[in-house]
Amino acid sequence: MAHRLATSVAMASNSRSETTRRQLCLAAETLVAQSGISVATLRAVAIAAGQKNTAAVSYHFGSVEELLRTVVDMRLQDTEADRSRMIRASGPSLDALDAFTAWRCMMRPYFLLHDEQVPHAHIRFMMHMSGAGLLSDPFDARVPRPGAPSIAALLERLHAALGWLPPQLGRARIALAGTMMWNAVALFDKHGFGQEQPSLDLETLLADVEKLVRLVLSAPA
Known part of the structure; x- marks a missing residue:
């Protein structure tokens, strides 16, 4: 029972993480599309994605450059x-x-x-x-x-x-x-x-x- 509960919690956490990553990707894509690469700062992307934690991009991607590359991969998959x-x-x-x-x-x-x-x-x-x-x-x-x-x-x-x-x-x-x-x-x-x-x-x-x-x-x- 405890093992099944732990597995369920982990799956829910992974799902939330993937949702957040996609929201950040979409926000970065929109910012760049509208105003260019220079506006896609860590803070600007997090705010545009509705994240209260402005360090969200660093946590999920490490850098803006890696986030932008992930946008390309995401759209290839889409x-x-x-x-x-x-x-x-x-x-x-x-x-x-x-x-x-x-x-x-x-x-x-x-x-x-x-x-x-x-x-x-x-x-x-x-x-x-x-x-x-x-x-x-x-x-x-x-x-x-x-x-x-x-x-x-x-x-x-x-x-x-x-x-x-x-x-x-x-x-x-x-x-x-x-x-x-x-x-x-x-x-x-x-x-x-x-x-x-x-x-x-x-x-x-x-x-x-x-x-x-x-x-x-x-x-x-």
Whole structure:
């Protein structure tokens, strides 16, 4: 009886800890998305997450840098099911995917996230992380990505599908494709396309950018 009670208490404690870690991650993601890396201090993140103990970030992550890396891993795990679903829906096997389809399976799930506190917070968060040099190479299949095995598989397939290009050019095209998508969405969120296009919706924009990405990935060297 005592053993079962102790186990139950431990499970409840672990659950509360995971909830707190996620709240801190979401708060950090939102702060960075809205105002950049510099505002995500230990104290600011804790307050934004509703934590009375402003040392919560240090306790759970050790440093702001480790917290921000955990945000990246968290969102990889959050989008894993959608990536896997898209891979299954795209063809009989992952090895049969062309470069554009593999790229689309990687990128589209980020636009399906539902628990963001501001529009496309993770997209803007990743742009700030990239600009600050805090991301490992997002196009290297060898980089460990816990809880998201589909990413490595898709990257391997994407690089294989672009194998007819010189490696550096292939990597540059993948980076350009991602930047095009992220920047287009950032402009959309800021109403950066002007009031002369009030009927432009996000799905129309994404579809149009994807047409351009297909050209980028398939254009002759």
